[in-house]
Structures are given as C-alpha cells and as structure tokens.
Amino acid sequence: MKINVIGVPLNLGCDRNGVERAPNHLRERGLMRLIRENGHRAFDLGNLYVPPVSEEDKYALSHTMKYLDQIVEVNNNLAELVYDTLRGGAFPLVIGGDHSLGLGSASGVGKCYEDFGIIWLDAHGDINTNETSPSGNIHGMPLSALMGMGSEALVNVYAPGNKVNPQNVFLVGTRSLDEGELELIEREQLSVYTMDLIRSEGIDFVAADIRKKLKERKIRNVHFSIDVDSIDPDYAPGTGTCVPEGLIPAEFMSFVEDMLSTNLVKSMDLVELNPDLDHGDKTTTLCLDIIGAITKHL
Numbered sequence: 001m002k003i004n005v006i007g008v009p010l011n012l013g014c015d016r017n018g019v020e021r022a023p024n025h026l027r028e029r030g031l032m033r034l035i036r037e038n039g040h041r042a043f044d045l046g047n048l049y050v051p052p053v054s055e056e057d058k059y060a061l062s063h064t065m066k067y068l069d070q071i072v073e074v075n076n077n078l079a080e081l082v083y084d085t086l087r088g089g090a091f092p093l094v095i096g097g098d099h100s101l102g103l104g105s106a107s108g109v110g111k112c113y114e115d116f117g118i119i120w121l122d123a124h125g126d127i128n129t130n131e132t133s134p135s136g137n138i139h140g141m142p143l144s145a146l147m148g149m150g151s152e153a154l155v156n157v158y159a160p161g162n163k164v165n166p167q168n169v170f171l172v173g174t175r176s177l178d179e180g181e182l183e184l185i186e187r188e189q190l191s192v193y194t195m196d197l198i199r200s201e202g203i204d205f206v207a208a209d210i211r212k213k214l215k216e217r218k219i220r221n222v223h224f225s226i227d228v229d230s231i232d233p234d235y236a237p238g239t240g241t242c243v244p245e246g247l248i249p250a251e252f253m254s255f256v257e258d259m260l261s262t263n264l265v266k267s268m269d270l271v272e273l274n275p276d277l278d279h280g281d282k283t284t285t286l287c288l289d290i291i292g293a294i295t296k297h298l
C-alpha cells in the first residue's frame with residue numbers, strides 16, 4: 001500500500017509544549033523505515049506549517065477558544081492534504097501534534113467519502129463545544145465540530161457544515177467526560193464504549209459490537225483517530241492529559257488490529273505523544289510499536 005505520512009507539529013490545541021516535537025522525534029527513531037519494512041511504499045510529506053503566535057494573543061479571535069485562527073488555518077491545510085492523499089490512492093497516516101488536528105484530517109476524509117464513520121480511541125470525549133469547555137483548549141472540541149456542533153468557525157473548517165453523522169461516530173476507551181459532553185452523548189445517543197464497559201464486557205465484545213454497527217449502518221469507510229492517552233498511563237506516561245485506568249497495550253493492539261481487519265479503515269491519526277513528558281523513551285517506543293502493528297495489518 002502507498003502510505004503518506006503527514007506530520008502536524010501542533011500544540012496550540014492543548015496549550016502545552018512538547019507535543020509538537022512528536023513527529024520529528026518519531027522520525028528520528030526510525031518511523032519511515034519501520035513502515036517500509038512492513039512492505040509499504042511510504043512517503044514522508046513533512047510537517048505542516050504552524051503559524052507562530054504569542055501567548056498574549058491566544059484569545060485574539062475568541063474569548064472561549066485559544067488560538068482559534070491558527071488552529072483553523074492548520075486544519076484547513078491538513079484537510080486538503082488528507083483529501084489529496086486519498087484521491088491519489090494512498091493512505092494518510094497523520095502524526096500529531098495535539099488532537100485538534102482530528103478536525104482537519106476527518107474533514108478531508110469527509111470530502112472523499114460522504115458516508116464515512118469515525119472511531120475515536122481516547123480517554124476523553126473531545127466533544128466539548130466552546131460553550132461547555134472548561135479550558136478553552138480546542139483539542140477537546142474537534143469531534144463535536146465534526147458533527148456540526150459548537151463554534152461555527154470550527155464547524156465550517158474546510159467545508160461548510162457538519163462532516164459526519166453522529167450515528168456513525170464511535171468513542172472507545174472513554175473515561176473522562178465533562179458535564180456538557182455527557183449531555184451531548186445523551187442528546188445525540190452517541191455510541192460510547194467506556195473503560196467501565198470494556199472492563200465488564202471485554203475489548204473483543206466492543207470490537208464485535210462496532211463491527212456489527214458498521215455493517216448495519218452500511219459504513220464502508222472509516223477514519224480511525226487514536227489518542228495515546230487511551231492507553232493506561234503506566235504504559236504511556238508521555239502525554240499531556242493522562243487519565244488512570246486505561247487500556248493495557250495488549251487490549252489496545254487487539255482492538256486496533258480488529259478494526260483494521262474490517263478493511264474499512266481508510267485513514268488514521270496518532271496524536272498527543274509528548275516526548276517532554278515521557279519516562280525515558282517509553283511512550284515513544286510504544287508508539288513505534290503501535291505504528292509497526294498498524295502498518296503490518298494495512
């Protein structure tokens with residue numbers, strides 16, 4: 001398969017330094033070689049440009065969303081690059097950077113496949129809006145914006161209006177939700193597979209249920225967005241918003257392989273690795289293992 005690696009050195013969505021170093025950090029530890037060893041034609045498209053901005057301008061455009069202007073700009077460019085990659089018959093592998101980039105990558109997928117679904121593997125919901133977000137950090141808002149909720153500036157990135165039907169969204173590994181997010185889940189009847197559910201029913205049950213729903217809803221294309229914080233902090237400490245009681249790596253890998261075995265996954269994000277917060281190279285090594293496992297099954 002032809003794989004285009006797209007680096008997004010974006011930290012404005014989490015408002016914390018370090019995560020922007022992840023794409024190059026992974027490259028320096030053999031990212032491209034690893035993908036090619038699994039038999040793919042892999043191209044490194046480099047890093048997207050992130051406009052410089054001073055901290056005192058973080059609320060320049062909005063008093064509820066930090067760095068709105070810059071994040072919209074980066075996501076608009078990312079969407080186009082993902083769209084072009086798909087149109088060119090390649091698989092976009094987007095390396096973050098913070099999770100606000102999910103808005104751009106899934107928007108690019110949505111232009112290519114109108115009826116696509118999203119699997120969001122994450123400790124958090126990332127479905128706050130600018131009105132419900134306790135922090136104003138946009139990395140907590142991309143998934144609601146993709147469903148057409150919240151700030152118009154985010155909803156209308158790349159193309160006007162919502163990009164994905166809430167029925168086609170699957171949250172997995174969830175264990176930290178804000179009040180507004182809980183309300184949105186209830187209102188939209190979102191498919192949420194919490195850690196509590198995974199602990200009681202097992203990760204294989206969750207994967208089977210998602211496969212069933214993908215089939216029932218006739219979803220033939222999936223964007224798979226992976227936040228490193230879905231994994232338990234004992235194994236993946238190098239990320240900005242750790243939440244205890246996460247997936248152990250074996251469960252994580254099993255779920256990822258199960259989803260890839262559907263052959264419906266057309267693009268992926270791997271986000272929120274922060275080398276500055278890592279214990280040695282523990283989380284980086286795990287991320288490389290994950291990318292190895294992903295590309296083995298593509």
Ligand SMILES: [Mn+2]
Pocket residue numbers: 099122123124126139227
């Ligand atoms: Mn996230």
